Amino acid sequence: MHDSERRNDIYYVCCMIEFTSRKTKNHRSAVARKLGIKGIQQELSDAAVSHCLSFEEVSEDWTLRYGIAEGDFDTVSTCRYEVPSVTSIGRVYFRLAESIPGDVPDEEKILMVFTSFISDAISDFNTSVYYSNPDYLQCSFEEGRLLDFD
Numbered sequence: 001m002h003d004s005e006r007r008n009d010i011y012y013v014c015c016m017i018e019f020t021s022r023k024t025k026n027h028r029s030a031v032a033r034k035l036g037i038k039g040i041q042q043e044l045s046d047a048a049v050s051h052c053l054s055f056e057e058v059s060e061d062w063t064l065r066y067g068i069a070e071g072d073f074d075t076v077s078t079c080r081y082e083v084p085s086v087t088s089i090g091r092v093y094f095r096l097a098e099s100i101p102g103d104v105p106d107e108e109k110i111l112m113v114f115t116s117f118i119s120d121a122i123s124d125f126n127t128s129v130y131y132s133n134p135d136y137l138q139c140s141f142e143e144g145r146l147l148d149f150d
Contacts, residue, residue, distance in 0.1 A: 007098070010110065025073055027071070035111075093113050
């Protein structure tokens with residue numbers, strides 16, 4: 001697989017986790033944990049085919065396959081501003097996953113990012129975290145907390 005295909009697959013799975021989380025009103029970490037390492041690995045493998053389907057179709061499949069129940073973490077209806085697109089937020093997660101150094105498998109990188117503290121911060125669309133500088137997000141992720149602007 002070419003690097004650009006691999007990167008597209010990672011981006012796609014990040015977008016799908018974001019979409020499914022919004023649709024089911026779950027924390028992004030809850031959806032990522034439901035998929036787990038094996039599920040994320042499978043979805044990365046299936047991404048080339050899944051790209052041809054709508055987000056709604058794939059999300060419905062994930063909801064059934066991984067037993068994702070309706071939650072109460074609704075970041076869309078509580079947003080006081082314009083809600084960022086699924087693909088914009090997917091790109092934030094993709095960049096963070098790509099920034100993890102070493103030979104960590106892609107599925108582990110995705111799970112690490114979505115289950116870290118930063119996921120709920122990114123999902124709070126009433127703050128500026130999700131559109132912060134990617135370097136700031138990466139450094140915060142690596143530090144394990146949002147860094148101060150001193």
